[in-house]
Amino acid sequence: MRLSPEDISRLQNNPKDVRNICILAHVDHGKTSLSDSLLASNGIISQRMAGKARYLDSREDEQLRGITMESSAISLYFRTLKRENPESEGVIKEHLINLIDSPGHIDFSSEVSTASRLCDGAIVLVDVVEGVCSQTVTVLRQAWVDKLKPILVLNKIDRIITELQMSPGEAYTHLSKVIEQVNSVIGTFYVGERMQDDLLWRERKEKGETAEFIEKDDQDIYFSPEKNNVIFASAIDGWGFNIAQFSVIYEKKLGIHREKLQKCLWGDFYLDPKTKKVITSKGLKGRNLKPLFVSFVLDSIWRVYDVALMNRDQEKLEKIVKSLNIKILPRDMRSKDTKQLINTIMGQWLPVSNSILLTVIDKLPSPLESQKQRIPHILDPTPSSELIDKQLKQDMIDCNQKGLTSAYVSKIISVPEDELPKNQRQILTGDALLEKSREARLRASKAAESARKLEESTQKGETDDFAVVQSSNAGEFEWEFEEEEEEEDLIEVKNEVLIGFARVYSGSISVGQKLNVLEPRFDPKHPNKHTKKATISSLYLLMGRELIAIESAPAGSIVGIGGLEGKVLKSGTLVSPGVLGVNLADW
Structure with missing residues (x-):
């Protein structure tokens, strides 16, 4: 979605x-x-x-x-x-x-x-x-x-x-x-x-x-x-799984409640074939039984890899696909690309x-649960943390979206100006973004190929710009430059915009809002020193290299913040004006 x-x-x-x-x-x-x-x-x-x-x-x-x-x-x-x-x-x-x-x-x-x-x-x-x-x-x-x-x-x-x-x-x-x-x-x-x-x-x-x-x-x-x-x-x-997923699969087959089955699907637990009961290693009595995790989980996965990839058996493979109750197209079943076949089968099953x-x-x-534990751990060791506004600290602990604003800017990222949402004529689709990624890989491979050719020519002693010609009289060398007109490679320099990569801990941040920026040398003992004022010019949801413009970001969000250029150099803290905060960059 x-x-x-x-x-x-x-x-x-x-x-x-x-x-x-x-x-x-x-x-x-x-x-x-x-x-x-x-x-x-x-x-x-x-x-x-x-x-x-x-x-x-x-x-x-x-x-x-x-x-x-x-x-x-x-x-x-x-x-x-x-x-x-x-x-x-x-x-x-x-x-x-x-x-x-x-x-x-x-x-x-x-x-x-x-x-x-x-x-x-x-x-x-x-x-x-x-x-x-x-x-x-x-x-x-x-x-x-x-x-x-x-x-x-x-x-x-x-x-x-x-x-x-x-x-x-x-x-x-x-x-x-x-x-x-x-x-x-x-x-x-x-x-x-x-x-x-x-x-x-x-x-x-x-x-x-x-x-x-x-x-x-x-x-x-x-x-x-x-x-x-x-x-x-x-x-x-x-593909991937946890124990709970297999306990759900085997719950009806074995008639064992999933919570009980989950506790014995890993460890020294075995299924007694005679009594159909789960036993521990003490009940083995010299019998060579497989642990439940091996017989119920790993054996099934190994069987799929064996018949689909290692020892291809089309008939057995069709039976396995039918037993797993998954739908694979006939052309995919007949495909000779075995890795893709494994991906299709296992990706549907698990x-x-x-x-x-x-x-x-x-x-x-969630942020509500986490900040109750993490905020005291973050704030208490920071210098002069006892001086910060008590309401601000409580809002951070509670992840209060309607409280005083506090946010931590972890780093500043540079984004080309033409990639900002306001400068794009249309929103890029998933295929378009994938095509951009493919073009980037293609340009990178071309650059690597050019670098490889240049290195090879240097090792052979070849020179593109000049030829060495031996002088006829004194055995000395003269450098004779080839006169070739070469086109200059023009490098387009794009304008870039700095965006703050941030987490909102309390309150909310909105476009146009004015906040105080606490610089690295800020000390709560001197609240008027080493602070700047910033106006939030834009907010973005970060989607890889794509940015989605949003109007506000409440506590618990991870967002990109515009308007911090020249205010935050590497990392910093944003707080509501007139509120004594603490520099989270010292954490």
Whole structure:
């Protein structure tokens, strides 16, 4: 669904159903491919182009190098059907999901912090073949420091099947080890924080202060599939699932309630073929039974890959498609493009966008929930935070859309003036935007080819501008320039506009509104120093490189703000005039 400004305004005014999330991972672990699949669910790109378009890599050098270098934001629409019980009628709930795709390369780590500071939750991707890498630890630490609630996506499971050729049982053991690796990293953060709290408590006790030590619970910080905070996926093949989805599938077949089944679909639980009951490892009695996750989940996925890709069997494939109750066109079934066939089958059976977005809505907090925890964490450590307006602080904690205005500008982005909505003759369609992306990749590949030819000619000692001719008398060299008329390459310099990439924490921002800008050196002790006044000239919803003009942005929104040129250089804070705030850039 393509969002209109009216739809955006309606969804933004209900912060309970808004999710602000970022995708974090090591380089080449599949962030942008996953983003493509999520965009395809909204019809922004076609499903066939998911993983290939790299839609959020809108810069030419990003398309050329094949890596993300700048954080890009896009807003997605998702509807869910909520039922109180199986017999009751469902209630449709609409959600606005503001997604930020961040770089994974260590050279662009600052862009990761830019993304995480605007969000409430994080999707952490791990390539199951490469496992936990250096930048994985870095992004997990960033999520921990910024108090983002994460969910884990074990990506590229197709590589385990096709490249490593593991059996389902071996894959289960391997996936368990990857989850343990991630949890061990989180455990070190918890232990470090626990030791720091203990040290501070002892220091206060030595000073004679009476303070009770508060022990923190670590049960909810770890990833565990039965808690539904782990997703198994292959973004490039368009499929993914969590345990809850398979518990729904097998609920009627086994006659076991989905909540009970969900608790035993991961771990040492087995189905006794004689009694048809779920047993633990103690009840095996020497029998060689498969864990439920292997027999109910992995065996089915491995079977599809086997008959469709590795050992093509058309008859078995047709039976599997029929049993899965999915519709595949006959021409697609006969296609020799096996990767596309796998994508079609698995994408219909277990679409990755559904599993990701359902888990995001179910497990990650809305701005209303998140700001109650994050705002004290953000404000309390900042210098002179005790002096800030108490009403402003409370409005930020409550995410009060009618309260005093406060917003954090994470970075300033430059946008060509002709790409602004007011300068475009018509709104670009999804196909038109995809064509722009394709043209950018084509220009980038041409530039790369020219650079390669220039390098080859330099290595061979060829010179285009002059010829070396040996003098006949003294054995010296003269430089004889070829006289060729060359056309000058004229480079068109486009006018650019600076837009603030911002999160609204309280109140609302409207076009024409006047706000105070708190500069980096601002101190609440000297409220009249290091402040500027700015008038908001424009507001935009960021949709990759496309901008959608909006009139106002309430608390909980991630937006682009115009009118900050010369007021905010890198990052800064916007507050209502006459209100004593705090510089969130110090956070």
